[in-house]
Amino acid sequence: MKIRDRVKELRRVRAGDLAPHPKNWRTHSRFQRDVLRGLLNEVGMAGALLARELPDGSLQLVDGHLRAETTPSMMVPVLVLDLDDAEAEKVLLTHDPLASLAxxxxxxxxxxxxxxxxxxxxxxxxxxxxxxxxxxxxxLPAPADVEITPSYQVVVEVDGEAQQREVYERMRAAGFRCRVLTL
Incomplete structure (x- = not known):
């Protein structure tokens, strides 16, 4: 698999100069804002924001909206990415959810x-x-071992409701337990 490096450069930018992405879907509670402020106070800025350069030279955020909002007058580290609109939206949509899968x-x-x-x-x-x-x-208690009794079934695909009814009735008449399933 060939992986492209989309990071063009690391820049220090005044956070207030970064344009928020208009499709940013994340919201931030007061509690999250307080936690971020506490961490910025105790540790400082420990990660770069992600942005892409627009045709006019301005930077549009892809990740780090809350950090930018919290520190508008501060110079912050920004990884400038080489992304088009669709790629920026894909990163915007998947960056945080991917981390949450860990x-x-x-x-x-x-x-x-x-x-x-x-x-x-x-x-x-x-x-x-x-x-x-x-x-x-x-x-939590460990899940109990579950014994699954084998069940043998046949699925018959038919051409319509009338044929389904006919096959069902024929199988029932032959003594089989049947269920009708429509997908």
């Missing part, structure tokens, strides 16, 4: 939760929520 190693997460300290109330609440989630998963 699994969780409860042991490692628990160790990190025990080691990381925060002064931010919002960050602390988010970490406590993570801890409750892994505790509730551990409390």
């Amino acid at each position: 699994g969780v190693d409860d042991t490692r997460l628990g160790a990190l939760l025990g080691a990381v300290e925060t002064e931010s109330k919002a960050v602390g609440e988010m970490l406590a929520k993570l801890a409750r989630e892994i505790e509730s998963e551990e409390a």
Whole structure:
């Protein structure tokens, strides 16, 4: 598989100069905004925003809208991507959901939760929520073994409702248990 590198450059740009993508579908709760502010205060900007350059030379966000809104007067790191409209929309649609597909190693997460300290109330609440989630998963009983009895069936495709009714009646008359299925 050949993978194209779509990153043109890393630029430092005033966040307020970045145009939000008009099709950005993400919303941000007050809690998420508070968590971000807490992390920016304790750690700082630890990731680049994603943007593409428009024909007029301006930059349009693809990812990082909340960070840009939160720090409008700050110079922020921006990965400038070489994307057309359709590709930008695809990244906008899939970037966050792709990350959310990752699994969780409860042991490692628990160790990190025990080691990381925060002064931010919002960050602390988010970490406590993570801890409750892994505790509730551990409390679930293991699924019981289920024994599935084999079932042997025949599906007959017919040309219409009349033929379906005829085949059904014939099979029932021959002593078979039948069900009618229309897809």
